[in-house]
Structures are given as structure tokens and as C-alpha cells.
Amino acid sequence: LPQIIFALVLIGFSIFALVFAYRSYLTQMRLNLLRSDFISNITHELKIPVATAKTALEAILNFGISDDKEKTKSYLKMVALEMNRLDKLTTRVLEHSRLETRQHLLHKEVTNLNDFIDRIRNSVQMIYPDSVKINYENPSEIITLPIDQVYIEGVIRNLIDNSIKYGGKGVNIKAKLWQNENQVFISIEDNGPGIAKEYIDKVFDQFFRVPIGNQHNVKGFGLGLSFAALVMQQHNGKISVENLKEKGCRFTLKFTRS
Numbered sequence: 001l002p003q004i005i006f007a008l009v010l011i012g013f014s015i016f017a018l019v020f021a022y023r024s025y026l027t028q029m030r031l032n033l034l035r036s037d038f039i040s041n042i043t044h045e046l047k048i049p050v051a052t053a054k055t056a057l058e059a060i061l062n063f064g065i066s067d068d069k070e071k072t073k074s075y076l077k078m079v080a081l082e083m084n085r086l087d088k089l090t091t092r093v094l095e096h097s098r099l100e101t102r103q104h105l106l107h108k109e110v111t112n113l114n115d116f117i118d119r120i121r122n123s124v125q126m127i128y129p130d131s132v133k134i135n136y137e138n139p140s141e142i143i144t145l146p147i148d149q150v151y152i153e154g155v156i157r158n159l160i161d162n163s164i165k166y167g168g169k170g171v172n173i174k175a176k177l178w179q180n181e182n183q184v185f186i187s188i189e190d191n192g193p194g195i196a197k198e199y200i201d202k203v204f205d206q207f208f209r210v211p212i213g214n215q216h217n218v219k220g221f222g223l224g225l226s227f228a229a230l231v232m233q234q235h236n237g238k239i240s241v242e243n244l245k246e247k248g249c250r251f252t253l254k255f256t257r258s
């Protein structure tokens, strides 16, 4: 009998070890896949501005257009634009990895969200006084929450910017703030094109952009929403999106009070 018990324990232990090893292997594989996806995406994103700037510089150097001042100027402008894009991209990627590895400690302050959102709305409205309408449903009760104001303002601005980018001129945006017992919600919705069903689950992935012709005319890195998801994670919260019945989509930030 002791031998049988010993054998059974040994078999049980081996099965446990095998399952554990297999699970670690799967996790490692998944991590590797994510990493190689990230590297190929970032390489692709870096290649475009570098290649464009290189072509423009070569044109100036090789094809003798440096005598043509106007042309040289327009090529140099192109280089400057691409370098600007590169600069923005590297800043965003750095911010991403800092937040992911939690190197950047968020600086949270108890904030009156009613006024906070109103201020953001007013400053965006000032930039687009005619072409964009932002309606803010500000509740009469004051809602406060500890947030990193810089990061959460970035998230809200990114949502509003997206509504403007994808909704185009004349877009109507609605911002809403409300709470229940232990959760606070902020939503931003627009009457733009909305997001195709097959892609709606992907918009929070790094570098994901909906592959639709006319939306590709709109510049972007596909990093804004994945960054928003990270920021929300660090606030004990979540970001979600749904298409609206008629037209457009609604992004909702949900904070759970701790």
C-alpha cells in the first residue's frame, strides 16, 4: 500500500508540475507574441516618418533642387513635419512604457470633477468655436474623486479630439458626469461614424486603427485609446466603448472608489 500511495503522490505531483510548466509556457508564448507584435508595429510606425524625411533630404542633396529655394523650403517643411511626428511618437511610446512599468508614480489629487470637465470643455470649445458643439450634462451634485489631473485630462481630451477627428466638421459631442454608490462615470459621445462592429473590441489595442479608407486620411498613431486604458487601470477604473443606436459612439470612463 505505501508504494501505491507513493506512486499516486508522485503521479499527482508530476501532473501538477506538467500543468504548471505548460501554463508558464503558454504565458511566455503569449508575452513573446505581444512583444513581437509591438516591435513590428513600432518599427512600421517609425519607418514611415524616417523614410519620408530621408527621401526629402536626398531629393534636396542629390537632384540639384537646392537652387530652387521654394522647392527646398517645401521639402524641408516636409522633413520638419515628419520629425515632429517622430518626436510625438517617441514621447507617446515612452509614456506608455513608463506607465506600464509603473515607473511614473501618478500624482493624485482630490478633484471637483464638475469643474474639471467644464474647464476642459471650455478650452476645447475656444479652439473650435463654430465647427464643434460640446454639450456638457453637469449634475447639480458635486462629484469629487482623487485623480491625476494631467493624465485624466489627457484621456478626456483624447476622446474629444477623436470625436472631432472622426466626426468631422459640425460634429456634436456630449459629455456627461454621474455617479452611483461607489462608482463615478464620465462619458463622451459623438454623432460621428461610430466604429464597425468587427473592430470595436480592438480599438484599445496598441497601434490599432480601424482600416477604413476615409479614416486613414485622419492622422494618428493608434496609441491614444490604449494609453487611456492604461491610465484608467492606474485609477482603479476602466474605459469602454459602444456604438449608439442612431449614429456615433460613446466612450465611458468608470472609476471604482476604493
Ligand code: ADP
Pocket (backbone or CB within 6 Å): 158, 162, 163, 166, 167, 190, 192, 193, 194, 195, 203, 208, 209, 210, 211, 215, 219, 220, 221, 222, 223, 224, 225, 226, 249
Ligand atoms: P488614433 O486616433 O491615433 O488612430 P486611437 O487609439 O485614439 O488612435 O483610436 C483608435 C482607433 O479607434 C482610431 O484609429 C479610429 O479608427 C477609432 N476611433 C476612435 N475614436 C473614434 C470615434 N470617436 N469615432 C469613430 N472612430 C473612432
